[in-house]
Structures are given as structure tokens and as C-alpha cells.
Amino acid sequence: MQQEHIVILGGGYGGLRAVEHLAGDPRFRITLIDRHPYHYLQTEAYGYIAGRFDIHDITIDLANWCRGFGRHVAFKQAEITGVDPEAKEVVLEHERIPYDSLIVATGARTNFFAFIKGLRENSYGVKNLQRAFAFRQTFEQLVYTKVEETRDPEPAELQIAIGGAGLSGVEIAAEMADVIEKHHKTLGTNAKKIRITLIDAADTILPGMSSYIVNRTAKRLESLGIRILTNAFIDRVEDGAIHLKDGTALSYRFMIFTGGIIANTLQSDVPLETNRLGQIVPDAYLRLSPHMNVYAVGDCVELKDAKGNLLPPTAQTAEKSAEYVAASIRKRLNGDPVSPFHAKVDGVFVALGGRYAVGELFGIIRVSGYTAYLLKKLITKGYYLGLKLRINTGFKKRTEA
Numbered sequence: 001m002q003q004e005h006i007v008i009l010g011g012g013y014g015g016l017r018a019v020e021h022l023a024g025d026p027r028f029r030i031t032l033i034d035r036h037p038y039h040y041l042q043t044e045a046y047g048y049i050a051g052r053f054d055i056h057d058i059t060i061d062l063a064n065w066c067r068g069f070g071r072h073v074a075f076k077q078a079e080i081t082g083v084d085p086e087a088k089e090v091v092l093e094h095e096r097i098p099y100d101s102l103i104v105a106t107g108a109r110t111n112f113f114a115f116i117k118g119l120r121e122n123s124y125g126v127k128n129l130q131r132a133f134a135f136r137q138t139f140e141q142l143v144y145t146k147v148e149e150t151r152d153p154e155p156a157e158l159q160i161a162i163g164g165a166g167l168s169g170v171e172i173a174a175e176m177a178d179v180i181e182k183h184h185k186t187l188g189t190n191a192k193k194i195r196i197t198l199i200d201a202a203d204t205i206l207p208g209m210s211s212y213i214v215n216r217t218a219k220r221l222e223s224l225g226i227r228i229l230t231n232a233f234i235d236r237v238e239d240g241a242i243h244l245k246d247g248t249a250l251s252y253r254f255m256i257f258t259g260g261i262i263a264n265t266l267q268s269d270v271p272l273e274t275n276r277l278g279q280i281v282p283d284a285y286l287r288l289s290p291h292m293n294v295y296a297v298g299d300c301v302e303l304k305d306a307k308g309n310l311l312p313p314t315a316q317t318a319e320k321s322a323e324y325v326a327a328s329i330r331k332r333l334n335g336d337p338v339s340p341f342h343a344k345v346d347g348v349f350v351a352l353g354g355r356y357a358v359g360e361l362f363g364i365i366r367v368s369g370y371t372a373y374l375l376k377k378l379i380t381k382g383y384y385l386g387l388k389l390r391i392n393t394g395f396k397k398r399t400e401a
């Protein structure tokens with residue numbers, strides 16, 4: 001049987017879900033391509049940065065994982081430079097890979113807005129592992145500095161600034177503050193001189209989320225001693241100082257920026273429509289019209305719900321769009337009709353340090369504290385264990401080969 005070659009670009013949440021939903025069909029041969037040899041569990045970055053998780057909790061080896069499906073799924077580590085839809089080829093640095101169907105799942109990166117002078121030079125993003133690793137080391141270094149000076153009667157404050165109070169900024173701030181709060185007895189009270197400030201231009205933290213989530217989160221952040229600055233527009237950043245539009249200057253030792261993303265799209269001779277986040281605007285079936293065998297999923301594409309509202313770029317929507325595209329490819333091959341893509345957000349859980357979270361499911365179930373933490377843990381553990389089981393199979397196959 002002649003197998004269709006499906007190439008998937010990007011081994012993130014969308015790319016992996018697409019592989020999972022296509023690999024069971026013997027009509028397909030699949031190649032997953034990523035510049036990194038691992039899948040990075042960005043959603044767990046907050047725990048890694050604060051030292052609660054280790055590197056093995058947030059990375060999954062893609063070669064072993066793909067091998068776990070069998071010979072018809074292969075992983076290739078390479079930098080993707082473009083797509084040639086006319087020739088039906090993916091362009092890599094040193095070769096071209098032909099495809100029958102293509103799924104673009106290249107995600108997004110931090111948008112260090114060019115209009116904020118000095119932002120890129122002086123702050124870190126957390127959307128890739130190298131940056132998260134660097135931030136983890138810096139956080140540990142700051143704690144170490146405070147441990148070393150425990151006898152200083154007048155210790156200076158060390159400020160960590162987080163630009164952007166969306167999901168990722170809030171989770172990282174809360175986890176670091178919880179570590180300090182929980183361990184200052186053993187670390188020495190000077191550890192409490194590490195101060196965390198969340199800065200956002202919107203009039204609330206977690207813009208776009210329900211008032212239940214926003215209010216509970218704000219309360220928790222305040223109880224952890226986090227300073228929240230909303231309606232605060234960052235004008236420029238220089239080494240050691242953040243200047244706001246209202247003239248205020250905040251000193252900082254370390255700054256991360258989680259205030260915006262820009263999609264990773266690929267070079268193509270075919271002009272693609274993109275939105276203000278750089279996301280590809282697809283047709284109703286997530287295809288990059290007019291090349292009907294090219295699809296896009298996840299953060300790199302504009303996704304909408306049934307009412308036409310934009311969906312937030314999350315792992316949840318990346319997975320839903322990938323499931324939809326995988327099903328569409330199968331349906332088209334079977335000659336079955338395909339309906340347009342619509343998804344909705346089932347719920348959101350915000351990890352707020354230690355064993356505390358806030359969550360909302362289907363707009364009606366609301367939980368906070370330990371119960372929400374357990375539910376969030378169940379979801380993330382389930383995801384991780386699924387990947388781990390596949391890794392175990394892949395690793396066994398490698399040693400048997």
C-alpha cells in the first residue's frame with residue numbers, strides 16, 4: 001500500500017497531538033520535524049524556574065517518543081526555513097522533504113515589543129527551554145545571595161520584575177513567591193527581601209479571564225507578598241531600571257517578559273494573511289488556502305470559537321486544533337464531509353504556588369485552593385504520563401534494534 005506522507009512541523013503541544021491522532025492509521029507515514037531534540041512542556045515552566053520540577057519533568061525526547069509508535073513515525077531534528085507549496089516540499093537548512101499533507105505547528109515566541117526601548121536587551125522570555133534554564137539559575141543565584149548575607153541587619157531588597165500578568169507571568173510569580181514564603185525559615189529571613197512585582201498595561205491581571213479567576217488570583221498573589229501594578233505601561237527598560245509611562249521608575253535585578261507573543265511562521269512564496277500576533281489566518285478548515293493540503297494548528301494560527309471570537313493561544317486550543325486537523329485529513333481520504341473548525345475553552349486552571357490553584361470548568365464549576373491544585377495536577381500528570389508511556393515503548397524498541 002502506498003502510504004501518504006504527512007509532515008508535521010513543530011514538536012509542541014499541537015504537533016504531538018497531531019502525531020497521536022494520525023499514527024494509528026496504517027495509510028499514513030509521518031515525519032515530525034523540530035529544531036530541538038525535545039518537546040518542552042512550557043505549561044510547567046513556572047515550577048521548573050522556581051526549582052519545584054527538574055529538567056526531566058519538562059522535557060520529552062522526541063526521537064524516543066516517535067519511535068514508540070513504530071517505524072511509520074520518524075523524528076527529524078532540523079531548522080525549518082520554509083515551505084514550498086508548489087513543489088509540496090518543506091525546506092530545511094540542507095535538504096528538502098516532500099509531503100502529501102503538511103501540518104504547520106511551529107507555535108509562537110515572546111514578542112519583545114520593539115516600541116519598548118531596551119526590553120529585548122534587558123529581559124528574558126520563558127517560551128524556550130534555554131531561557132527558562134537561565135532564569136532558574138538566576139532565581140537560585142538571588143536566593144543564594146540572600147542566604148549568604150543572612151547576618152546583614154539591613155539587607156537590601158532584590159527585585160524581580162515580571163512584565164505581563166497573563167497566565168504565564170502570574171504562575172511564575174506565584175511559584176517563586178511561594179518558595180520564598182515557605183522556606184524563609186530555613187533559608188533565613190533575608191530571603192524575604194527578594195520582592196516580586198507583576199506589571200501589566202491592562203486594568204486587571206489575567207486579562208480576558210472571568211472575575212472569579214481574577215479576584216481569587218489577585219487575593220492569592222497579595223497573600224504571597226507580590227506587588228501588582230496594573231494600568232502600568234512600560235516605556236523603556238535599562239539595566240537595573242524599568243521606566244513606566246507615568247514617569248515612575250522601578251529598580252530590578254532581573255526581569256522577565258511574558259507580555260506578548262508573536263507567531264513563528266515560515267517563509268513561503270505564497271502570500272499568507274497574518275493578524276497582529278503574526279498568526280496565519282486560515283480558511284474555515286484550518287487550511288492555508290489555496291494550498292488545500294497544508295494545515296496549521298496551535299499558537300501559529302488564528303483560531304476562533306463558533307461565535308467567531310478569537311481563542312486564546314493555549315496548549316488546550318493547540319491540541320483541539322490538531323485533533324480537528326488529524327480527523328479532517330482522515331475524513332478527506334475517506335471521502336467523508338468535513339465541517340468547519342470551531343472550538344471552545346473547556347476551562348482554565350491557574351497554578352498559584354505550592355499546593356494552591358484556581359480553576360473554572362465549563363463556566364460553571366469553580367474551585368480554588370488544594371482541590372483546584374489536585375485537579376490541575378491530575379490534568380498535567382495525565383499529559384506527562386501519556387508521553388512517558390510512549391517514550392518507554394520507544395526506548396525499548398531502540399535497545400531491541
Ligand SMILES: Cc1cc2nc3c(=O)[nH]c(=O)nc-3n(C[C@H](O)[C@H](O)[C@H](O)COP(=O)(O)OP(=O)(O)OC[C@H]3O[C@@H](n4cnc5c(N)ncnc54)[C@H](O)[C@@H]3O)c2cc1C
Pocket residue numbers: 009010011012013014015033034035036038039040042043044045046078079080081105106107108126127167168169171264297298299300313314315316317318349
Ligand atoms: C509559562 C507558561 C505557562 C503556560 N501555561 C499554560 C496553561 O496552564 N494552559 C495552557 O493551555 N497553556 C499554557 N501556556 C501556553 C502553551 O504553552 C502554548 O499555548 C502551547 O505551547 C502552544 O502549543 P504549540 O504546539 O502551538 O506550540 P509550541 O508548544 O510552542 O511548539 C512549537 C514547536 O515548534 C518548533 N519550531 C518553531 N519554529 C521552528 C523552526 N523554524 N524550525 C524547527 N522547529 C521550529 C519549536 O521548537 C517548538 O517545539 C503556557 C505558556 C507558558 C510560556
